[in-house]
Amino acid sequence: MFQRAKSLTAILAATTMLATTAFAGELVINTDTSDPAPKEAFEVLIKGFEAENPDIKVTWNLFDHEGYKTSIRNFLTADAPDLANWYAGNRMLPYVNAGLFEPVDDVWDENGLRESLASAEGSMTIDGKIWGVPYTYYQWGVYYRKDIFEANNIAVPTNWDEFKAAGETLKAAGVTPITIGTKYLWTAGGVFDYLNLRTNGYDFHMALTKGEESWTDDRVRATMANWKELVDAGFWIDNHAAYSWQEALAPMVQGDAAMYVMGNFAVAPLREAGLTDDQLGFFQFPIINPDVPVAEEAPTDTLHIPSNAKNKEDAKKFLAYLARADVQTQINETLGQLPINSESTVGDDKFLQAGYKMLSSTDGGIAQFFDRDAPAEMAKAGMEGFQEFMVKPERLDDILERLEGVRKRVYK
Amino acid sequence: MRSYWKQNQQRLAPWLFLAPGIFMFAVYVIIPIFQSLSISLYAWDGLGEKEYVGLANYVELMDDRAFYTSLKNNVIWLVLYMLAIPAGLFVALFLNQTVRGIRIYKSLFFFPFVISQVVVGLVFSWFYDPNFGLLNIGLQAIGLEPIAVLADENWVTYGIIAAGLWPQTAYCMILYLTGLNAVDPEQIEAARLDKAKGLKMLWYVVLPQLKPATFIAMVVTIIGALRSFDLISIMTDGGPYGSSRVLAFYMYEQAFSEYGFRMGYGAAIAVVLLAIMMIYITAFLYKMYRDERGL
Structure with missing residues (x-):
């Protein structure tokens, strides 16, 4: 009995350590992209990023779609990842108001995103600041x-x-x-x-x-x-x-x-x-x-840096990577959705082409x-x-x- | 110092032994109750500043139809969930015999209590499915119209309660089976000599001896009915349009769900739920107090 209790505490200690330690060079990403296509897209995205930044190790926590909407509140306040996906527009307002998201204007300025992601700048801006990087939208x-x-x-x-x-x-x-x-x-x-x-x-x-x-x-x-x-x-x-x-x-x-x-x-x-x-x-x-x-x-999906993130420097690197034209082309091909970056190419899937045509002529x-x-x-x-x-x-x-x-x- | 301990050892020891329990109970039960009471007087989204609104949350509750729907469903739950007790007794009496392999049958009947409520919810959702569910295949076979139990505001609560009764009956059954083991064979023998049998034997001889089991079964069933949550969340998510909510679920929805985060309003619902539970808690405490004193 005593032996069992001891090993139990050992396991407990181990899991709490896992949950709290994030050494430099480790990037934690939480997403709800659990459907097959989005899941694959993120796998590709993370692999590509790791290949270009071999010193950064990405830990990716996958949540189910409906549950994520509730858990994001908890992890933003309690045990924040370095990046979390969410949505543009009014939907991110409560987190921006509560100071749980970090403004990323510098990422936009340094990477010329104000031109390449111009179409989504409006829906990413609250109080004159930009709060994340959009990576996909769909009709x-x-x-x-x-x-x-x-x-x-x-x-x-x-x-x-x-x-x-x-x-x-x-x-x-x-x-x-x-x-x-x-x-x-x-x-x-x-x-x-x-x-x-x-x-x-x-x-x-x-x-x-x-x-x-x-x-x-x-x-x-x-x-x-x-x-x-x-x-x-x-x-x-x-x-x-x-x-x-x-x-x-x-x-x-x-x-x-x-x-x-x-x-x-x-x-x-x-x-x-x-x-x-x-x-x-x-x-x-x-x-x-x-x-x-x-x-x-046409809802826009986005990635944000929580204010309580531990590794903001690498998180910004990841956002810059995510905003790149070739990366957006690639992940949206897997996602079956439309890239935000104006220099990206839209996949030749007929639904994507139809959506792209429809949305670009929407006035x-x-x-x-x-x-x-x-x-x-x-x-x-x-x-x-x-x-x-x-x-x-x-x-x-x-x-x-x-x-x-x-x-x-x-x-x- | 030493003599003080010596003198008061008898009085202090129980409190020392109780201390860890009292500490945990205070931190996780008593203090949160008062916190809920205080939060229910504020408008708060859980992130920003709290704003004192007095009794406004309660005033709003009085005028909230979703609240009355939940309250009504809670009452239905409380009443119908009680069916688990006679059903459990019946199964226990049925299984209380010595034939080959009876242990297997007992475990099979106990099985629904062992599996997770989430699984029970899923199983019943499929059972009720309007297209391929067993229920509707059965109804059609005897020439009745199919019913979409979980999409119909009049049926949905009863449908979920039926799903809840399945594991709850098994729970009551195990309580009664244990109780039946303790029934005094001499009393049965004596009653037999007096020509008691069937229902009379059950009512006058067996049931009185099962009183402790019945008491526990009632307590767990009432508590189970009041905290019914997982089944509702899995089977309907409170729908259609909120008609299967109970207070516990409504509180969760207002305070913690995707579109909620009205902590004050959620706390107000929790306080009402506590008030209802208090009726039972007081009744039980009173009964236990009387039993202790041997009245």
Whole structure:
């Protein structure tokens, strides 16, 4: 017994030592890139960095996607890594305000990033300082089963009427038009973003997520009325509240559903599940109100230095490496996403090319995502409301009033 | 000094032995309770400055529908979770026999308590899956409409409680099995001579002897119902739109989850939860006090 207790303390001591000692030349990186493609991209990235900097040893802690969002708070305050990935825009505001992220203006200045990453400078800047380095972004839109569309003679819909007509044709053929899994809520946020961007435009959408417009406004109601048309017509798969976004891929793979309003990261698992490029296609979310300038959604992923990091010098080296054109080209090829660096080349994957073409011709503005543009509390209440609305559309008034109540409390 | 120790040895020794326990209990239970009480009077995101808001968090709770949904679900949990006690007793009586291989059967029935709640949650999520879940295949086989238990606001709480009853029944079963070992065979014999059998035997002779087991089973079941968290988190994440939350989960969501970090509001929910638990705790303490005095 005593022997066992002794070896137990030895193990405990060993693990605490592992957790706290970070000798010079060791760089600790925490990321939530646990899906296969992002994981591989980071493996390649870290290997490349280590090859160029043989004196630096990188320790990489991989978190699962949903859990990371909670644990980042703990490790930023308690046991900070030297680098952590996060998101641009309002989403990093709480950490910037709490002084948990380190400004990296010097990395930007020394490496000419103000030119090469110019497109993302705005979303990385808070209070006149730059708080991280963006390394990838990706388009949202409608991913669809090309073969099912072709079998039913449906052309790619470009406006709202065509979109609804396409859905009706699919339903008549026994295919549910759109799949979605709202268990973790954010997928419904993406749908709202697009419906609102297309109905009311970028400026109103941003004002709404910033808390400057009321949720009971008639313009919000117009967005929801468009959404209700899809709900009433039975366009969404049944029981979506029981599925995560990955589980909702299954009906599309099996051919029971034909479309998915999603980000480009859905392509990798869809391909892995056996869909070929002849079966899978992408189109821009259809135009609803032709009078509003076309805006898109393209969330940016970023890497930051926590203020409590132990090895900031090497962390800055890593950021400079990450910002380089050739590195961004390489990792985004693996990620299946778009590089931020303007001198990088976009992979010749057809979805990437489509997204790149769409985003570079967007003149109406680029939104990050509902839960990155709106503050956390508003985002949570909003997305929960959207989920409820998709199941019980008759509760719309109640939901909007509740959201208005949250808005009044959150933005003081 | 030495004589003081000699004189008071009898009085001091118990306190010295209790000291480590009291210290731990104070640091990890008593002090945090008062900290919660104080945090619940502030608006605080856990990172920045605390702002004193008085009873504003509680006032907001009074007007928060999500809070009432959680409270209602907590009551449902408390009531239905109690089913684990008779169910456990039934299984224990059934398994309390000597046939070949009974130990294997006992371990099989105990199995759900051994595996992690997370695994139980996953198993039941698949069981309830509207497309390929066993439940809906069964329902369709007898000509009923499939139910998406975990996506339906009316069914979801009952669905999760059913999943929770599975391991909890096993727990109560093991408590009763141990209790049944201690049942006095002479009393059974005497009751037999008086022609007692079946339910009467159970009610008047066996159950009174199982009273300690029943007491423990009730305590662990009530505590289990009030801290039901992992199953909800795994099976629904509180959804659909918050209709399967209980107070413990709502507190976690407000204070620690991705979109939460309202420490003050979370603490206020924790205080309400504590108040509910206090009802039970007081009742149990009172009962134990009476038992000790032999009343």
